[in-house]
Amino acid sequence: MEILRDLNPEQKKAVECIExxxxxxxxxxxxxxxxxTSRIAYLIQQGVPADRILALTFTKKAAGxxxxxxxxxxxxxxxxxxxxxxxxxxxxxxxxxxxDIIGFPPTFTIYDTxxxxxxxxxxxxxxxxxxxxxxxxxxxxRISKAKNDLVTPTPYMQGAGGYRDEDVKxxxxxxxxxxxxxxxxxxxxxxxxxxxxLLYMNVLLKRSxxxxxxxxxxxxxxxxxxxxxxxxxxxxxxxxxxxxxxxxCVVGDDSQSIYGFRGAQIQNILNFQKDFPRARLxxxxxxxxxxxxxxxxxxxxxxxxxxxxxxxxxxxxLPRPSLPGCGLPVPxxxxxxxxxxxxxxxxxxxxxxxxxxxxx
Numbered sequence: 001m002e003i004l005r006d007l008n009p010e011q012k013k014a015v016e017c018i019e020x021x022x023x024x025x026x027x028x029x030x031x032x033x034x035x036x037t038s039r040i041a042y043l044i045q046q047g048v049p050a051d052r053i054l055a056l057t058f059t060k061k062a063a064g065x066x067x068x069x070x071x072x073x074x075x076x077x078x079x080x081x082x083x084x085x086x087x088x089x090x091x092x093x094x095x096x097x098x099x100d101i102i103g104f105p106p107t108f109t110i111y112d113t114x115x116x117x118x119x120x121x122x123x124x125x126x127x128x129x130x131x132x133x134x135x136x137x138x139x140x141x142r143i144s145k146a147k148n149d150l151v152t153p154t155p156y157m158q159g160a161g162g163y164r165d166e167d168v169k170x171x172x173x174x175x176x177x178x179x180x181x182x183x184x185x186x187x188x189x190x191x192x193x194x195x196x197x198l199l200y201m202n203v204l205l206k207r208s209x210x211x212x213x214x215x216x217x218x219x220x221x222x223x224x225x226x227x228x229x230x231x232x233x234x235x236x237x238x239x240x241x242x243x244x245x246x247x248x249c250v251v252g253d254d255s256q257s258i259y260g261f262r263g264a265q266i267q268n269i270l271n272f273q274k275d276f277p278r279a280r281l282x283x284x285x286x287x288x289x290x291x292x293x294x295x296x297x298x299x300x301x302x303x304x305x306x307x308x309x310x311x312x313x314x315x316x317x318l319p320r321p322s323l324p325g326c327g328l329p330v331p332x333x334x335x336x337x338x339x340x341x342x343x344x345x346x347x348x349x350x351x352x353x354x355x356x357x358x359x360x
Contacts, residue, residue: 002073007034010283010285010286014035015042017282018048020280021242021279021280022250023279023280024251025252025254026251030285030286033062033225034069036055036225036249037066037069037070040223041070051081052220053219053223054219054222054241055224056222056224057084057225057226058086058087059086060086063086067079095200095201095204098208101204101211104187109190109191110191110193116140117136117140119185120136120140120182122185124178129174134178139175142175143182146179148233149161149232150359152360153179153183155359157176202360205237212240220245220247224248224252227269228252230265231264233356235268254266
């Protein structure tokens with residue numbers, strides 16, 4: 001089969017596994033994007049309607065490149081039918097469709113950072129607070145963190161997540177008032193900011209079982225790239241959307257996470273097999289991008305990490321010709337399949353998620 005022809009043994013196994021939850025642990029240069037795109041093309045080839053596939057990424061560039069690759073395999077017409085994009089771009093579509101449930105007009109607009117800072121400045125003036133103490137960008141950052149933790153204004157005021165205690169400690173006890181006024185101002189104007197998209201998506205799915213059923217029922221397969229960079233809000237949304245069919249495939253690297261500043265939780269990938277006990281694990285450990293020296297150095301650094309033991313990188317033994325159109329060398333060594341789950345973190349993740357859900 002053309003889609004499977006140039007895959008190495010472990011990549012091929014991951015692509016051919018089309019039912020049930022699965023975790024693909026893959027580092028940079030291991031061909032993970034190739035596997036993800038090939039798996040989507042394979043699903044379509046096996047009869048899964050393209051518009052029943054939801055594929056989520058973190059950047060528009062990644063989504064665009066993936067769709068281009070898929071179009072080469074199954075044709076542009078099928079590729080255009082895919083629900084593929086960033087978390088925010090896809091979820092905005094759902095929020096517009098069910099906007100009345102969350103109290104927004106379907107034509108709501110999205111504030112960029114400059115707009116949000118300007119709104120915070122206005123709120124500071126309205127509350128007669130000192131903008132040298134309550135610096136707009138710092139206040140917005142604080143609000144953003146609370147939203148990513150699904151702490152809405154009322155729970156924030158009541159002390160959820162320890163936010164108010166920290167504010168008092170840093171001599172900024174009125175942030176809760178700014179948070180509440182900022183949200184009221186935005187909603188009255190029919191505006192969301194970037195963080196609201198994930199927050200209100202969680203609110204929608206919790207508030208309306210009908211909306212949850214309608215959205216989840218559209219998809220038979222969910223695929224997520226860079227799963228190690230998902231935060232609590234994204235994690236809870238994915239759990240709800242995949243709860244029925246459990247055909248969720250996540251791809252990530254358990255030894256890196258670059259979105260900690262946005263609340264990324266490495267526990268999401270480390271606990272995937274605990275969340276989905278039937279999940280199959282595939283490890284792509286052959287690195288096609290780096291030399292032995294670089295791989296050895298990376299593994300040495302990874303080995304010093306105090307958390308759970310992550311994957312190790314393995315380079316090809318000899319350079320090989322590149323595959324047409326993808327830049328990956330033809331694999332020359334056999335990859336040993338792994339059936340063991342990654343070591344799990346002792347962090348009480350379930351309890352924090354339950355607390356987060358109760359706050360919205």
